[in-house]
Amino acid sequence: MNEQAAIADLRVNGQRLWDCLEKMAQVGPGVAGGCNRQALSDADARGRQLLAEWLVEAGLQVAVDDMGNMFAQAAGSAAQPVVYAGSHNDTQPTGGKYDGVLGVLAALEAVRTINEHNIKTVRPVGVVNWSNEEGCRFAPPMLASGVFVGVHARQWAHDRKDGAGCRFADELARIGWAGDEPCGQRRIAAYYELHIEQGPVLENENMQIGVVTHGQGVRWLQITLAGRAAHTGTTPMDMRADAGLGMARLIDAANQIALARQPDAVATVGQCRLHPNSRNVIAGEAVFTVDLRSPDRQLLAQMEDELRSRGDDVCRQLGLQMQVESLVEFDPVQFNQECVTQVREAAAMLGYAHRDLIAGGGHDACYISRVAPAAMIMCPCVGGISHNEAEAITPQWASAGANVLLHALLQTAGLAS
C-alpha cells in the first residue's frame, strides 16, 4: 500500500489507543479517578516499563539518555535524524489520565498504524517520552527537555531535589532509568506533540483540533507594595497608605492591560497576601504575583512596562513603595511554519473542525522548537479542566488528534517509493 489515495484513507486504531490510555491510567492511579505518576516515582518506573514493552512490541528499540528521556525508533535508524512524536508520561500528584500521556501513546499508536500497514518512510518515525515535564516533584517544569536543548546544565538538573531532599539523578538511578547517552546529543529531524488543550476554547467552539501556531510568552512578576499598617477605625481616609487598595488597583490594571491586547494576551493575579491580614488593620504590605502572557514578544514587554508604570502611578497616588521581582520569563515560541502547515492540512484533509490556537502553558515542544522544526496538535478537554483528576476527553477527540499526528508525521517523514 503506497498510493496516495490509500494513504489518505489511513486512520489510527482509536479503540487500541483508548485501551492503552486506560491501561496506563491504572499505573499510579489517583484517589479520585485520575493519576498520580510523579516523575521518577515507582509508579513512573512501572509506567516506563509498560510503555517500553509496547514500544518493543511495535518493533522499536528503546534508548534512554542520562536525563531518563526515552527515545524509540526502528533498529539501526538512529544514525540518521528521526521524526519524533511524543510528550511526557509523568503526571501531577492529582493529575488526569490524558495530560502528557495522550501525546506519548498517540505517537505509539501512529507508529503501530504505520507498521501494520507496512508503510515505509524516508526518514524514520520515532516516539519520545520526556522526563519530568510536570515539575511538581522536581522544579522547574520541562526539566529534561530543557537540558536537551541547553537551557539547563545537566549537572544542575541532576542536583534538583524534591520536597523530601532526594536528588533527581539519585532517583533516576534508583528506578533504573538512567541511561548512558548524553542528553541533547540525539539529532531530531522534526518533533510533533499532541496534547490536550487544558483550556476551554476548542470545546466551547465545537472544534476537534487546535493547530498550535505559537506558545505564549510568560512573565511572572512578584510585586510588593509597602504602605503603613494602621487602625481601620481611627485612621482617616486622607492619612492612609493602604497597600491592599494599591494591590486592588493593580489587579484591575493588569486586567485592563490584557484586554487592550486581544485576542491573545492574558493577565492574571491568582496569588496574593496582605500583612497583617486582619479585619481591622489597614494592610501595611501586599505581596502578589502577576502572570502576563502574549505570543508576541514586543507586546509582552509592553505589558510589563505598562504594569510597572501603572504601579508607579498607584504608589504616587496612595503613598506606597513598590518592589517588583521578575520570577519567570519565557519568551514566546513560534512553531515551525512547515510543521504547523502539515498539522493544519492534515486536519483539513481528515475533515476535522479545526482552528489555530496559542499554547497557553509550557510544553516540551516549546523547548524542542529551539533545536528542531516542531509543532503541536491540541484536542479539546471537558470544561478546560486539567491538572485535576476530573480531567476528561472523549475517545473521538483522542482518535482525531492521533489521526492528525499520524498524517503530519507521514508528510514530514516522507513516503519511501
Added chain:
Amino acid sequence: MNEQAAIADLRVNGQRLWDCLEKMAQVGPGVAGGCNRQALSDADARGRQLLAEWLVEAGLQVAVDDMGNMFAQAAGSAAQPVVYAGSHNDTQPTGGKYDGVLGVLAALEAVRTINEHNIKTVRPVGVVNWSNEEGCRFAPPMLASGVFVGVHARQWAHDRKDGAGCRFADELARIGWAGDEPCGQRRIAAYYELHIEQGPVLENENMQIGVVTHGQGVRWLQITLAGRAAHTGTTPMDMRADAGLGMARLIDAANQIALARQPDAVATVGQCRLHPNSRNVIAGEAVFTVDLRSPDRQLLAQMEDELRSRGDDVCRQLGLQMQVESLVEFDPVQFNQECVTQVREAAAMLGYAHRDLIAGGGHDACYISRVAPAAMIMCPCVGGISHNEAEAITPQWASAGANVLLHALLQTAGLAS
C-alpha cells in the same frame, strides 16, 4: 479651698500619674517595652491588686461585681449614683503601656487631686476598671461593659472561652476577682473615659485634646465571590470568571464609597484570601472582609447598600456569585451633649489646643452611654500607633488629658457649698 478661681487653677500631679503608669507597666511586662496583661491572667490579677491598693490609699472603697468590674468610691457613697471615670486595665498580648490603663490611672489621679485639696462634690466621684475590654483572650471586646448595659447575658459572658478552652467565669474565680454584686445593678450618674486616640489625627494637627462627640458605627461584612478556577495561560480573557478581579473591584468600590462620605466615613479591606491562591490559577473563590464605619447611622446603612449593589454589578460583569455575611454591626454612638460640652469647656478653660473627634474604635464608654450620660476625652499617641508594644505618649499629653478629666468630673459632680 472652695472659690471658683482656686478650682480653675486646680491641676493633677502629672509626675505622680506618670510614675503610676510606669509602675503599672511593670506588671505583666511585654517582650519589647510594652505590656502583656491579658484579661483574667495572673498579670491582670497583680495589676488589679496594685490598682486596689492605690484606690484604698486614695480613701476609696473597692467593690467588684460578678463580671470582675471594679468600682471604687468613698465609703457610704455608693447608695447614690456616682460620677465615674475609668477605662480598662487589661492589655493586648503585645499591647502598649497606655491603651486603657491611662484612663484608669488618670481617674485615680483626679480623685487623689480632689481629695488632697479637700474638695467636696455634690455627687460622689469614683473610679471604674472594666474587665476584658480588649477581647483578645475572651471574645468579644468590651465583654463586661456589654453585660453591664444588657447587650450580653451574664451567663453567656461567663461561658466565653479562651483559646485554651478556659471559661471566663472559672478564670475570674481562679484569680480571685469574682464579686457578688450582680453586674449592671450599680447606678452611674455619669461616666467619663480618657483614652489615647489610637489614631494619627491629634498628633498630626498638633492638638492636645480630642473632644469625642461620637463613636463610629461599624459594620463588618464578609464577602465571598465564587468564580471558576482555571489555568491562567489557557483561559482567554473572555471565558473567565475571575473571583480575584471581582475582589479587586470591590476593594476599590469600598474606598470610593467612603471617600464620597467625608470627613468621617472610613472603609477598608484589611483581610483577604484567594483560592487556590496559586500563581497560574485564576482564583475560583475570593473571601474578604469589608470594614465600614460612620458616625451617622443612615450614612452607614447607605454605605452597606451601595457596596452590595456594586457587588451585584461586579458579579454581573464578571460572571461571579456573591454571598455577603454580616459579621459585626455596632450602631454609631452619640455621646451625651452635656458631658461632651463639659469636656470641650474644660479643654478651653485649661488652654489646650483641642478639636472634636470621632472615636474610631470600640470603647467601654460606647456601651455605658446606653445607660448613663457619658463622654470621652482623647489624647494623642505617637504616630497613631496602638495595639503594639511601641505605643507611646508624652507625660504632657497624659497630664493634659487628666486635667480635662478632672475638671469635667468636678463640673458634673458639682461643688458642695
